[in-house]
Amino acid sequence: MNAAIKLEHITKSYNGMAILDDINLEISKGKTTGIIGANGSGKSVLFKVICGFISPDNGNTYIRGLKLGEKIDFPENVGVFINEPGYISIFDGFQNLKFLADINKKIDNEKIKITMESVGLNPDNKAKVKDYSLGMKQKLGIAQAIMEDQDILVLDEPFNALDYNTYKDIKNIIKSLKDEGRTILLTSHNFEDIEQLCDSIYIIENAQLQLVSSEIIDKYRHRSR
Ligand SMILES: Nc1ncnc2c1ncn2[C@@H]1O[C@H](COP(=O)(O)OP(=O)(O)OP(=O)(O)O)[C@@H](O)[C@H]1O
Numbered sequence: 404m405n406a407a408i409k410l411e412h413i414t415k416s417y418n419g420m421a422i423l424d425d426i427n428l429e430i431s432k433g434k435t436t437g438i439i440g441a442n443g444s445g446k447s448v449l450f451k452v453i454c455g456f457i458s459p460d461n462g463n464t465y466i467r468g469l470k471l472g473e474k475i476d477f478p479e480n481v482g483v484f485i486n487e488p489g490y491i492s493i494f495d496g497f498q499n500l501k502f503l504a505d506i507n508k509k510i511d512n513e514k515i516k517i518t519m520e521s522v523g524l525n526p527d528n529k530a531k532v533k534d535y536s537l538g539m540k541q542k543l544g545i546a547q548a549i550m551e552d553q554d555i556l557v558l559d560e561p562f563n564a565l566d567y568n569t570y571k572d573i574k575n576i577i578k579s580l581k582d583e584g585r586t587i588l589l590t591s592h593n594f595e596d597i598e599q600l601c602d603s604i605y606i607i608e609n610a611q612l613q614l615v616s617s618e619i620i621d622k623y624r625h626r627s628r
Pocket of ligand 1: 417418422440441442443444445446447448449
């Protein structure tokens with residue numbers, strides 16, 4: 404069976420500095436995989452390569468067996484949450500999601516509303532997104548990533564800027580998506596979240612990706628206490 408996500412020998416440099424150096428990764432369907440690493444280690448760059456937002460210098464990305472840049476440029480049915488999603492600032496939350504939903508025409512208004520409610524947003528709130536708080540924008544980003552029942556989710560720091568209750572809500576949503584068998588790729592600076600949600604954990608260090616050992620897990624547990 405094809406892996407949901409497969410990376411082969413991915414390299415990416417900026418200004419002569421290797422950010423990703425010969426990255427290989429295979430994620431099976433239905434698994435939740437965590438990527439950890441220091442600020443600036445390359446987690447977002449890796450996620451953007453997987454989503455087809457940036458091209459690697461070398462290497463191949465396959466989503467459900469389809470090679471990016473060959474049969475498809477952007478993977479289909481992948482829910483993406485990468486920090487600071489772009490919104491139409493003069494639209495309200497519902498209008499923004501409706502605008503995006505109209506591209507694929509897979510879901511109706513009711514599904515958008517149900518999804519907004521599931522992340523704690525009121526679909527009838529007419530406030531423009533430019534007046535949303537950071538946490539509300541974060542919730543809207545999560546809603547767009549899951550509203551079409553995308554079976555692969557790429558979530559870069561989904562817990563940033565959330566108050567405690569919303570954080571709990573979003574964490575529970577990710578848990579249920581995991582239980583439903585979605586394939587999830589996740590970053591968080593809170594190691595406890597990664598440990599609780601993920602089936603396997605990788606670390607990016609010095610442009611290399613490696614499966615974390617129990618020693619590294621201990622180090623991170625200690626750090627997040
Ligand atoms: N478009 C770009 N041009 C030049 N350098 C870039 C570009 N995008 C990313 N970088 C560099 O690549 C490195 C990795 O950035 P990335 O955003 O992937 O880090 P990260 O691991 O997600 O960090 P954080 O935990 O702070 O979110 C950084 O040094 C960053 O400056």
